[in-house]
Amino acid sequence: IQQFKRNILITGGAGFIGSHVVRLFVNKYPDYHIVNLDKLTYAGNLANLTDVENSPNYTFVKADICDYNRMVEVFGQFHIDGVIHLAAESHVDRSIKDPFSFAQTNVMGTLNLLQAAKQAWKEDYSNKLFYHISTDEVYGALDFDGTLFTEETRYDPHSPYSASKASSDHFVRAYHDTYGLPMVISNCSNNYGPYQFPEKLIPLFINNICHGKPLPVYGKGENVRDWLYVEDHVRAIDVIFHQGTIGETYNIGGFNEWKNIDLIKVMIKTVDRILGNPERTSDHLITYVTDRAGHDFRYAIDASKLKNELNWKPSLQFEDGIEKTIHWYLDHQTWMDDITTGAYQKY
Ligand code: NAD
Numbered sequence: 001i002q003q004f005k006r007n008i009l010i011t012g013g014a015g016f017i018g019s020h021v022v023r024l025f026v027n028k029y030p031d032y033h034i035v036n037l038d039k040l041t042y043a044g045n046l047a048n049l050t051d052v053e054n055s056p057n058y059t060f061v062k063a064d065i066c067d068y069n070r071m072v073e074v075f076g077q078f079h080i081d082g083v084i085h086l087a088a089e090s091h092v093d094r095s096i097k098d099p100f101s102f103a104q105t106n107v108m109g110t111l112n113l114l115q116a117a118k119q120a121w122k123e124d125y126s127n128k129l130f131y132h133i134s135t136d137e138v139y140g141a142l143d144f145d146g147t148l149f150t151e152e153t154r155y156d157p158h159s160p161y162s163a164s165k166a167s168s169d170h171f172v173r174a175y176h177d178t179y180g181l182p183m184v185i186s187n188c189s190n191n192y193g194p195y196q197f198p199e200k201l202i203p204l205f206i207n208n209i210c211h212g213k214p215l216p217v218y219g220k221g222e223n224v225r226d227w228l229y230v231e232d233h234v235r236a237i238d239v240i241f242h243q244g245t246i247g248e249t250y251n252i253g254g255f256n257e258w259k260n261i262d263l264i265k266v267m268i269k270t271v272d273r274i275l276g277n278p279e280r281t282s283d284h285l286i287t288y289v290t291d292r293a294g295h296d297f298r299y300a301i302d303a304s305k306l307k308n309e310l311n312w313k314p315s316l317q318f319e320d321g322i323e324k325t326i327h328w329y330l331d332h333q334t335w336m337d338d339i340t341t342g343a344y345q346k347y
Helices: 016-028 068-078 092-097 099-121 160-179 201-210 230-243 260-274 304-310 318-331 333-340
Strands: 006-011 032-038 058-062 082-085 129-135 183-188 190-192 215-218 224-229 249-252 257-259 286-289
Touching: 006 016, 006 068, 016 032, 016 230, 032 068, 068 099, 082 099, 082 230, 092 099, 092 160, 099 129, 099 160, 129 160, 129 230, 160 183, 183 230, 190 230, 190 318, 201 215, 201 260, 201 318, 201 333, 215 260, 224 230, 224 260, 224 318, 230 249, 230 304, 249 304, 257 260, 260 286, 260 318, 318 333
Parallel strands: 006 032, 006 082, 032 058, 082 129, 129 183, 183 249, 190 224, 215 286
Antiparallel strands: 224 257
């Protein structure tokens, strides 16, 4: 049996961001064993990982983080010494319809993993790390006055999704403060890029523009979000996992704020140009719909701690990232069709 330098559990590795984390770690660290643990909910898709599934340092485990005994077993079986925890229910609109599953997975699931780590590591915390991946939505909403979320901003979540993520962040800190469990947390802004489930704004709209379907815009489209290309987020995760200070929180963001409506117009222009029809204009597809309940006005993140302390910054300009992303979705129409028809669940 090959001995690995590290045995890392990545939860939610079949999802959007998780699959990029798994890919980077499997390829960049052949001396680490990467155990991808995922329940394969509607959002989990092993077709996101076909390029690494046969790598000798990769193992997939289908399991639910809400199953505590199974988590204890997995820690023991694979001698896990590091965790990168991404498994979560992640869609705000679903959390408004079904808050319970968000509390289950995001809060209780995280607590199960913390307890399983504590139990497996038996307070021998040398070379151990629990890295919890979170969102900037825990900080609440900002006005349009140029202020930014910093690591010191008070938590003020508004949606069931952000409330459940805030709660999980508090549990992670509590395990550090109470039991000394070595942890880091990062809170990131909105991600976009390949393999994002097409219920989220950017892949949904790219698909709809291509097929001439309506583009439902909440309210007047005035809400502002910061956007980061997923591979830049994953580079930040790599840096924080290896060089972050235990007990610290790092904000991750793109220094890239967009009003929803302006972002949608950039997508329309880019898709229309790529599809190569100069006459084509898809602006008429924009359809304004009633705003989401409790919709936060503006999120914007100050990622200067990560930039100054760990020397990370986004590598892609937004226009380049969006162009790359649109090309990816156009080139992977089968991946998209398998999701829209539900075929991916048979994978
Ligand atoms: P996603 O919905 O694409 O993927 C979530 C993955 O978790 C799926 O593969 C799903 O099968 C798995 N999962 C869900 N419940 C599970 C359970 N009970 N047990 C095991 N696996 C389970 O989400 P994403 O967008 O990749 O987000 C990943 C993480 O990053 C989440 O914790 C999210 O809060 C955080 N985050 C996301 C963004 C973003 O813009 N997408 C931004 C900041 C932080």
